[in-house]
Amino acid sequence: MNPALRVLVAEDEPFNLRRLTRLLREAGCEVVAELEDGPSVLAWLTRGEAVDALFLDIQMPGLTGLDVSADLPRPFPVVFVTAYAEHAVRAFEQAATDYLLKPVTAERLAATLQRLRTRTDARTDVRSETGGGHEAVPRPAGPFRFPVRAGEGVVLVDLARTTHFLFEEDAVWAFAGERLRTTWKTLAEAESALGARVVRGHRHLLIRPEAIVGLRAGDSGRLRVRLSGGAELEVSRGAAPGLKARLGLG
Template sequence: MAESLRVAVAEDEPFNLKRLVRLLREQGCDVVAQLEDGTSVAEWVQAGGAADALFLDIQMPGLSGLDLLAELGTSVPVVLVTAYAEHALKAFEHAAVDYLLKPVAEERLAVTLQRLRAGRSGGRGPVPGRAFRFPVRAGDGLVMLDLAKTTHLEFRDGAVWAHPGGPWRTLWKTLAEAEQALEGRGLVKGHRHLLLRPEAVVGVRNLDSGRLQVNLAGGAVVEVSRGAAPELKARLGIP
């Protein structure tokens, strides 16, 4: 039997609140609080509200879900829930545990609960090596990529592309945005258009002028600039 989770739900639309509470209970969760606006959430947290997770609607009267996630500093893991896919990037920039689109599907909710149970002993801040996913475009929608399976990210053609074996267009418009969103997750800057995951490096060769040729898992070969080479070598334990 799946481990029970104590969860709170914040949703200003009564039908959506009732439905999500029902789905959570059907999947073995104990719903300890039902909150109808941002002010209620803030008061609940400040009063010492405790739960294994807070399912938080983004668009609510008063404080929005993103406002709360950025400002409250709560240690409660947050799952953002909204009807708007364009909020996905902001959700992960603010270290939300997950991001659910309305109407929430039972199968997708089950995945979120599995992730919450797996990470129950930890907080929600960035931790290198912990499972972390980010959204990328797929046709008219979005899919979630696992950072641990991503070898590198590069900026080209006006967008940041992720490479977990093939290029996927992320929602980040500049490499600086990607760096900010992924801060603390162990990536190294290869040059002004490249971020590398050191764990994906399978080979290194010195080039002229202090540059490096780097072979990555999956077969990609990239160059690292002279200025960035010392940090990458240090991370790899190369003298």
């Protein structure tokens, strides 16, 4: 029997919050948190507790569900819940797993949960095949090189030369004095390979902590970090506490 999906629900209307959490529990889910605004979601996620999916209302005080999705400290499957169908396009632009219209029905929710379980099972299979779990992050140890594309083949680049990695244009790019296209197809794949040698800056950014030479407060809880070589990048609200803790500033 598969373990229950652990889900976080964020909804600012008490009636809708009670209804959705009841439907989720009746469908066999474990509701690990019931929150009422966007900042509370990001604060809860920075604690690092286990959760398989986020059910986010789009219209919430403080930060909308779309704002929260853009500032997640690491990738999570997100299901947006709202009364307004016109938000669907923006929801899927942010790679939402699904989109539920209020009032949510048990039948429609069942289809969403099946999609989430399929994704969760796929991640579990990958971890099993590699002999480890999500928590088994490799420790930094000695020189590390990674592959980047070069014509018909690849070359290996020292991580020590690299300041950060960015996912854009459907590829993971390394910045090592120049912009280099790596062989990784997703940022999650890069993060898995690099492990504790990098830290999340936002959903599309990994930073090598040793490359950070300065930081300052940005807007609305974000950080601005300056890297060796002069680049300045923005770190999301959700990722800022983890990065500061990694630098011994938490």
